[in-house]
Amino acid sequence: MSDEINMRRRRLLGTTVAGISLTELGLGGFAHAESSAVASGSSTASFENLRQINAGTLNVGFAQAGPQNGPVVILLHGWPYDIHSYAEVAPLLVAAGYRVIVPYLRGYGSTRFLSTDTPRNGQQAVIAVDVINLMDALKVDQAIFGGFDWGARTANIIAALWPERCKALVSVSGYLIGSQDANKAPLPPKAELAWWYQFYFATDRGHAGYDANRHDFNKLIWHTASPKWNFDDATYERSAASFNNPDHVAIVIHNYRWRLGLVTGEAKYDELEKRLALAPPITVPTITVEGDANGAPHPEPSAYAKKFTGKYAHRNISGGIGHNLPQEAPKAFADAIIDVARFQSS
Template sequence: MTDKIDLPRRGFLGTAALSLAAAQLGLMQSAHAQSNLPKAAPVPSTTPGTHTSLGPIKQIQAGALNVGYAEAGPADGPVALLLHGWPYDIYSFADVAPLLAARGYRVIMPFLRGFGTTTFLSADTPRNGEPAALAVDAIALLDALKIKTAVVAGYDWGGRTADILAALWPERCRGLVAVSGYLIGSQAAGKQPLPPEAELQWWYQFYFATERGRLGYEKYTHQFAKLIWQLASPKWKFDDATFDRSAAAFDNRDHVAITIHNYRWRMGLAEGEAKYDDIEKRLAVGPTIGVPTITMEGDANGAPHPAPSAYRSKYTGKYEHRDIGGGVGHNLAQEAPAAFAQAVLDVDKWGGK
């Protein structure tokens, strides 16, 4: 698959060296940084896959959902809200969370709607996967947990949600870590055709647009997800146990409906909910983000993503981009946990928190 295609409309948009990381993960290849930005003390070397447990899963009513989430670190620490993507889950952060907790952070890792133990409070609520709904879910969770501000960090669907929070609710975000950069898009942009070689990478989006695709994903959910893992991270040698821990989250009864709606909505093939229309209109203009931000990209990301220069202008505050080497793919937090944790610590330091 082509590693870099400029796809701002479909959602996978997409260094100063960290002293620990070069030896540990072969990580930092380059940076595009403001030279006066401080760095936190380096996190310890951590081999990806070291931690295989997140501890007990908690539940809390937040907005339309009963949200399942894992938590690490002291209850009174500064908060890091870590948001996973599709088709992944909160185990992406199993190695990140201990690194942040050791620095005194309260780490919150929720299952997105349609994943894990997160369920809808009402059977009548539309199983809506549009970006605005996911962002409102995150704000509702912060409110339910009585969290005023957090460093928000994520990748894939979680990266898009983190971008939206930073753009529309900057008062809730002390900083942003966004894998693959600026992921905010719109239905109008999603209808525009791309060159054939670019469209090829979106084969599953076209598949999901059909009833055959919905039925196929419903029947072969785990097999489908494993294929996406392999294509999006071609150099990540995950084992069956690692995949199976996350795959359990796809057994959520709403997972297929949320997934199909998300991709159909992006192409203008499914309606959203009217209550989110104002948010989607604000997002459709491509709002800039002024909170302190670090964007990141793995050198072996097999999912569609642009060069960092394509989204640099969207970040108007303190900013740095980090390229992560060593064969790191789309699931950057799980494949390069030290680099991801370091970015959270560094971006929070910029705000003096």
């Protein structure tokens, strides 16, 4: 069995939530920032420490806090973001009694491949398998999942293929499971324009350009995906550090090329991809959420509502909220997690 190694962060930020100490609340690895800072675009919340654990083909870096015997919530980030998208959400959930786990996906932060021989594969199925392996390593049978962007797609896949591992789901932008065949169909010009970076990544020039300019490239994506979020440099730099992962570029490029059918995945995931290509319904209790200023490509809620066949609700979050909804509207996201758990227990 793999061992956990505490990696202490230097950053020790705020220590209270409404006058109650983090220790009293069991927040452990989380530091707190005032919600007013989020509204101004400055978020000082961070993770005080990280842990590492061997899981499948990876040594996964993750933050964890809350009671060990509490109901588990796994929060999954997207591209080009990292675990700090949930630095404001996590303390709210821990204060409500949840055990919160926030992993770096493959190619981000302190997550590393155990072998140099493992393909640097970014196809959709493998990222979901990574999370199932993490759950097995941590001896977590079931969890409530929350995610956006790649994280929402990954949570969708787990809910669809392994519903016994998913108690309930909160998904930004709804149903995001795709297939290479579906992606062969051209989109209207306006929609194709929104995917400009995917076509850039399909070229050798795009690969080299992203490698050389990932810091500024990803900051541009932050601005275009969340045009009304006035995040400051410190907020961006805290997440940008995770893009220095040695496998980051390879994973990102493979992910977007795989979607267009320009590269293959690993044969051992073919059966999973065949099942996903059928766009399987999601039966677990679900709340989908969408920001009113999401500048990233995303479907309309009416296009995916019927894919959720269990107890279901959709919420539009107003106030200029963009693509990185958990970081831009942490209370709304945390409330959705708490509320969907009630769906599950009712």
